[in-house]
Amino acid sequence: MQTLYAPPIPQSPGQKRIPLSVAASFVGGLMLLGLAGCENTTPLSASRSADSTGVSEASFAQFSDVPIPAGATMDLERSLVLGESDTWIGRLVMTVGNSSGKAYDFFFAEMPRFNWEPVTTVRAETSVLSYTRGERVATIQIRKRTLGGSDISLIVSPKGSSVRDSGASRSPNDTPSAVNISPIR
Secondary structure (H helix, E strand, O other): OOOOEOOOOOOOOOOOOOEHHHHHHHHHHHHHHHHHOOOOOEEOOOOOOOOOOOOOOOOHHHOOOOOOOOOOEEOOOOOEEEOOHHHOEEEEEEEEOOOHHHHHHHHHHHHHHHOOEEEEEEOOOEEEEEEEEOOEEEEEEEEEOOOOOEEEEEEEEEOOOOHHHOOOOOOOOOOOOOOOOOOOO
16 A cells, blocks of 8 residues: 655654645544534434433334324434323424425325324425314424435424413303504504
8 A cells, every 4th residue: 555645844853744644534533523423313213222321212102193204313402202102292303314395295194194183284494284183282393404304393282271261251152352452642
């Protein structure tokens, strides 16, 4: 193997030249370390084994009431889930390799199959889909990633009560009084 040297650079006495192959290897290693630190996701299909504390990371298998796209990875730093089974609430953040349009189509088709009823959908640069199921509300935000694929944030929370149900003593036939609007003088 031939070793390449950098072009001559003025040196002080006793200073040695570093072979170009060594310098390139060093810079390449630094770049790999930098790239490895950029991604903080866990594959959904495999849950990591228990670490030294005995706690294992959750996988998407515990979320049987919402559809999860194939090949999705969970962002553990941005996800927060409370509860279990069909009563969990919180935020699931995931990354998929599909375009944001395909991710939108996936949730638009699959959420009703999991008995979620659509409330509203907006297909845009950041798409938003809202659904209800029983006493829970699901909001899905889908955003295109810079380097391909999409980021998905699925938020599930308890359904809030309306203003009418807030304890005021009204009959079901009562309507709110008209609002008068007048300029401030």
